[in-house]
Amino acid sequence: MKVLISGGGVAGLTLAYWLRRRGVEAVIVERAAHGRLGGYGIDFFGTGYDVAGRMGIVDRLAPHRLPVDSIDFVDAAGRVGARLTTPLLDKIIQGPHLALMHTTLEGALLDAVEGEVEIRFGETVTAVRDTGSAVEADFAGGGTQRFDLMVGADGIHSRTRELVFGPEPEFARYLGCRLACFPVADRYGWGRARVHCTEPGRQVVVYPTGRAGELIALFLFRSSRTGNVPRDERPGLLRSTFGGMGWLTPSLLAEAPADEPIFMDTMTQIVMPAWHRGRVALVGDACGCMTMVSAQGVSMAMAGAYVLAEELATRGDHRLAFAHYQERMRAEVSRRQRNAQMFTRSLVPGTRPGLVAQSLAQRLVMREAFAPVLRRRFGADSILPPQTSQPVKE
Template identity: 40%
Template sequence: MKILIVGAGIAGPTLAYWLRRTGHEPVIVERAPRLRRGGYAVDFWGSGFQVAERMGLAPRLHEEGYRFLEAREVSGSGRRIAHFDPLRLIDGYGGGYVTILRSDLSAAIWDALQGEVETVFGDTVRSLHDDGDRVLVEFAHGSPREFDLVVGADGLHSLVRSLGFGPEPEFERDLGITVAAFDLEGYRPRDELVAVTHTVVGALTLRIGLRDDSTMFCFMFRHEGETPQDDLMAQQQLLRDRLRDVGWEVPTILEQMPRARTFFMDRASQILLPSWSRGRIALIGDAAAAPSLLAGQGSALAMVEAYVLACALHEADGDHRAAFAAYQSRLQSVVRTKQDAAIGMGSAFAPRNRAQVLLRNVALGLMNVPLIANLAIGRSLRDPIVLPPAPGS
C-alpha cells in the first residue's frame, strides 16, 4: 500500500522503516524545513529500546547518549541537599537504557531509512477526504495526491487528528505544567555527567552538561494561563516573568537565554482518544495518546506504537481495519496506565507547596537505599509490553 506518514519526528520515521521492510511504499511529509534540532533530553529504555535494537540503532544510541553518574538536588546557594547514583538503580534492570537528546534519537532513526523513503519537508496536510477506498490528501503547498492509508505522527498538536477526529480541546488533558528547554555553549559552572536540579514551590530547574561544552537547561513550572506557541519572544518572556525569583543560577541562565542555540516550550498535556483510527486514517505517538512530558517515556512509546502498527498491518495482510484494531488493542491499556501514572508525577516536577518540596528531596535521598528505590522506581523500569516478532524477518 501507499501510505502517507505526517511527521518526521520519532514515530513517523520508525513506522516508515518497518513499512518499507514489508513491501509498502511510505511517504513522509514534515511541516518543518528540515529535521528538527533542540528539544530536551529523554530517558530511553524498555520496549522502545528493543525496537531500536531491532533497527540496529543501539550502538549509535549508546555512543551519542549519556549515562549520568549522579542526580543532585541543590539549594538556592548551590549546596547539595540530596543525591543518588542513577546507574546503580538502572543497571539493576539490565542494559537498554540511555539518556539522549530527543533530536539525536530522531536523527538516528532518520538515518536508518538510508534515503530510501520519499520525504517532503516544508509542507503539511490541508485536508483529508476518505472515500472508503482511498484517501485524497490536499497539501498546504504541494499538489493533491491519493493514498491507501494516512497515519498522523505529528505530535501533541496533531493536524491529522484535528482534520480526521476533531478539535484538540476535545481530547486534551492539560496537566497545568509548562516545560521549556534550551542549550547554551560555554556556560559555567559545569558538572560533568551530573543532572543538577533546583526545586521550589511550583517550579523545577534542571542543568545537565552535554558534549562540546554545551549545557542544556530544562524548566518545569506550574502555569494556568496560555502557553505561547510559535512565538519565541513571548515564550522567553513567560520564562522571565515566571522564574525571575526562583534563585540559584536561574537569573544568570535567563540572562544568557537570548544566545541559546535551540529553544523549546510547550504545555504538559495528554491526549485521550476513544479510538486511534477512523476509516483509513490512524494516529501514532503523541498524536494518538500523548502520555505527557512528565511520563518520561513518550519517545519509547512512539517507537513501540509505530512498530506494533507495522506488525499489525503485516499480520493482517492489508486489512487495515483489522490491523488498526489489533494495534490499539495491544497497546491501549499499557498507554493509559502510563498516562495515569504521569498525573501523580506533577508534585515531583512542580511541587504545589513547601511540604511537597521537602517530601521530594527526602525521597530523592532515599533512592540510595535499594529496597526503597525498587519500590519507588523499579516497577516503572519493568516494561510490560511484549513486542511481536519483527515483520519481514
C-alpha cells in the same frame, strides 16, 4: 498498499522503517525543512530500546550518550540533598538504557530509512478526505494525492488529529505544568551530572549535551494558563516566573536566546476514545502523549509504530489492523499516563511544606530497596513479545 505518514519524528520514521521492511510503501511529509536541530535530552530504555535494537541502530546511538553519571537534587545554595547514581539507575531499569539528545535518536532513525522511504521535508497536509476506498490528501505545497491509508505521527499538536478527529481541546488533559528549554554555554565547568533545583511551583534542570561547552537549561513551572504562548512572550514569561529563584537561575535566564525561539509547551496528555477513523490512524504523541514526566513517550511512540506496521502487514484488512493495534497499545499508554499524572503533582510542589515532603521522599526512595517500586512506575520492561526471527532488509 501505499501509506501516507504525516510527521517525520520518532513515531513516523519508525513506522516508515517497519512498513518498508514488511514490503509496504510509505511516504512521509515532515513540516520541518530538514531533520530537527537543538532539542532536549531523553532517557531511553525499555520498549524504545528494544525496537531500536531490532532496527540495528543501538550501536550508532551508544557513542552519543550524554555524559551524565548522576541525577542530583540541590537546594538554592547548590547543596545536594539527594542523588540518583548510575548504579542505582541500573538497578531500577535492570536493562540497557541510554541518555541521549532527542535529535540523536531522530538522526539515527532518519539514517535508517535514508534512500528507502520518500520524505518530503517542509511539507504539510492541509485537508484529508476519506472516500471509503482511499484517502485523498491536499498538500500545502500544492496538489492532491491518493493513498490507501494515512497515519498521523505529527506529535502532541497533531494536525491530522484536528483534521480527522476534532479540535485539540476535545482530547487534551492539561497537567497544570508548563516547560521550556534552551541550550546555554557551559560557563560553570559542568561535571557529569543532571542537576534539579526546585522551589515552590518552579524547577530548573541543567545537564550537558555532550557537545563541547554546551548545556541544556530546562524550566518547569506550575501554570493555570493553557494554550500556546507566542514566541516573543516566552523570554518575559520565564523571567517573571523564575525571578528571584536561587542557584544558577539568574545566570541561566540571562542566556535565554533573543534571536531564536525558545521551546515552550504545556504538559498535556492526549486521551482519545479511538485512535483510528476509517482509513486514518494516529500513532505516538498524536494519540497518546504521556508528557515528559513518564520518560516513556519515545518508547511508546516506537512501540506503537512497530505494532501498527506489524498489524498492517499481517492482517490484510486495515480495519482489523487498526483495531488490533489500538487494543495492543492503548492500555499500556493509559497506565503510563495515569502514573505520569500522579507523578506530576509531586514533581513541582506548589508550597514550601510540599517541597520539604518532596526532599524527604527523594532521600527515602533513592535507595536500592525502592528500585522495584521505581521500576514498576517507569515501566522499564519492553512491552513487545520476544522477537522470534530477525527480519531481513530487502
